[in-house]
Amino acid sequence: MPRPLAIIIPCRNEERYIGRCLDSVLANDYDHRLLDIVVVDGMSTDRTREIVAEYARKYPCVRLLDNPDKIKPTALNLGIANTSADVVMRIDAHSLYDTQYIPILVEGLYKHDCDNIGGIRETEPGDTVWSRAIAHAISHPFSVGNALYRTGVTGDEPREVDTVFCGCYRRRVFERIGLFNEKLIRTQDREFNERLRAIGGKIILVPQARCSYFPRTPWSTYCKWNYQGSYWLYYASRFTDTKMKSWRNLLPAGFVLWHILALIMAFTAPVLAAVMAAPIVFYWMLNAFVSVKTAMAENAWTMAPALMLLFATTHYGYGLGALHGGLAALWQGKDVANCSPERIPEFVRKAA
Incomplete structure (x- = not known):
């Protein structure tokens, strides 16, 4: 049975995508009279606000909210506070959604008696070899580990996971554990889901619900996106006691630390440095193998060098x-009660 649904879309300067995103949401097989679509805009300086206003005039279920703080967790909390439906779904403005995405998740939320539910995020490749390589880099297990909403799954069976893309929640969840942590410019969804799991909450991935994500393709943006994501995962320990790191988050840090130690040994213990170099050589051999294999599957040999660069960018940048982030958190100490944004480097303060 269809239920009243609040859809929250945080965005800022998304004139290229917000219209298509809204079209895909409105095209879903869901009664518009039950929808409350709230676009929470971070004071965009392009045509985003104008485009959303046009949709709001045409569709009574669409409205625009201002987010003067311009950060995602504040946008999410504003959307939650300004809606009343029992089901709250987050939508990413940089994505398009299948026509059954919304009904599958809303139905699944109750069918599986869970607290948060999400689907598979398929990365939409562009027209160039580089953009196709980017699409593989952010969805390949060699790059992102066991993040199933990115890599996809075998079969159609729903499964319990630690996190999902965006998410669809019962409002009671926010009443039980609170809202998103506004001190976390990144990783706020990860921290929220870990809080949810800590009290016995259940998060379900439903493979049939699918959306297409359009990655930002410049290499500099990709570098910054990776660096920011890992920085905030570790720096978040200043502002929350929630444990968020898994093996897939620890490996890159250990990988980079190994390089640093090997470099030090090269000047102090050359024989030991040669031994420590073996895993590094193995990594680059594995990187080359995975890159060539992926390029061959795409019948695009020229993609292999781009993939090698992007895989390395992911691992080294994340590490x-x-x-x-970890050293900054240790140096600055706990600040759970009061965030001091002026102490956060500009490079990781602004969204990529």
Whole structure:
């Protein structure tokens, strides 16, 4: 049975995608009279607000909210506070959604008696070799580990996971554990889901619900996106006691730390440095193998060098960001009661 649904779409400067995103949401097989679609805009400076206003005039279920703080957790909390439906779904403005995405998740939320539910995020490749390589880099197990909503799953059976893309929640969840942590510019969804799991909450991945994500393709943006994600995962320990790191988050940090130790040994113990170099050589051999194999599957040999660069960017960038965030958190100490944004480097303060 269809239920009243609040859809929250945080965005800022998304003029290229917000219209298509809204079209895909409105095209879902769901009664518009039950929808409350709230676009929470971070004071966009392009045509985003104008585009959303046009949709709001055409569709009574669409409205625009201002987010002066311009960060995602604040946008989510504003959307939750300004809606009343028992089901709350987050939508990413940089994505398009299958026509059954919404009904599958809303039905699944009650069918599986869970607290948060999500689907598979398929990365939409662009027209160039580079953009196709980006699509593989953010969805390949060699790059992202066991994040199933990114890599996809075998079969159609729903399964319990630690996190999902965006998410669809029962409102009671926010009443039980609170809202998103506004001190976390990134990783706020991960922290929220870990809080949810800590009290016995259940998060379900439903493979039939699918959306298409359009990645940002410049290499500099990709580097910053990776660095910021890991920085905030580790730096978050300043602002929350929630445990968020898994093996897939620890490996890159250990990988980069190993490089640093091997470099030090090269000047102090050359024989030991040669031994420590073996795993590094193995990594690059594995990187080359995975890159060539993926390129061959795409019948695009020229993609292999791009994939090698992007896989390395993912691992090294994530590892460096993790070390930076962890050391910054240790140096600055706990600040659970009061966030001091002026102490956060500009590089990791602004969204990529």
